[in-house]
Amino acid sequence: MNLFYTVESIFSMIVQWGILFLEFAGVAVLLATCGKSVADCLKRNPHxxxxxxQGIALSLEFKLGSEVLRTVIVREWSELxxxxxxVGLRGALTFLIHWEIKNEESRAGKERKFHS
Known part of the structure; x- marks a missing residue:
């Protein structure tokens, strides 16, 4: 039985490190994207x-991945x-952002055709 608890604690630690890594990656992507967007805005970049x-969507994907990992170590129904x-809220946000990306790409494509 002692081996079971050792394996469980090692597994839990690996999952927790994975969660931290994905959370950090999501925050890093979001901060980098926001910084670049501010610079692009000052340069009057139309895109x-x-x-x-796209950066926010990628950041949300990392955050969603961390939430999926978190489900592995949940112990209580209330936590679940x-x-x-x-997860539902982040999924809805991801869906809305992907919809916005699709519309923005469509608009940019129409602008390119108009100016050609």
């Missing part, structure tokens, strides 16, 4: 909204309910 939306709500 700044598209690049910002909160986690489900967070």
């Amino acid at each position: 700044v909204r598209l690049k910002l939306a 309910a909160v986690l489900g709500a967070v």
Whole structure:
């Protein structure tokens, strides 16, 4: 039985490090994207909204990955309910941002055809 607890604690530690890594990656992507978007905005880049939306979507994917990992170590039903709500909200945000990206790409394509 002692081996079981050792393996469980090692597994839990690996999952927790994975969660931290994915959370950090999501925050790093978001901060880098926002910094670049501010610079692009100052340069009056017409595609700044598209690049910002793509960066936010990528950041949310990392954050969603960390939430999926978090489901592995959940012990209580109440934690699982909160986690489900967070995953649902992040999933909805990801869907809306991808929809915005699609619309922005369509608009940019129409602008290119108009100016050609």
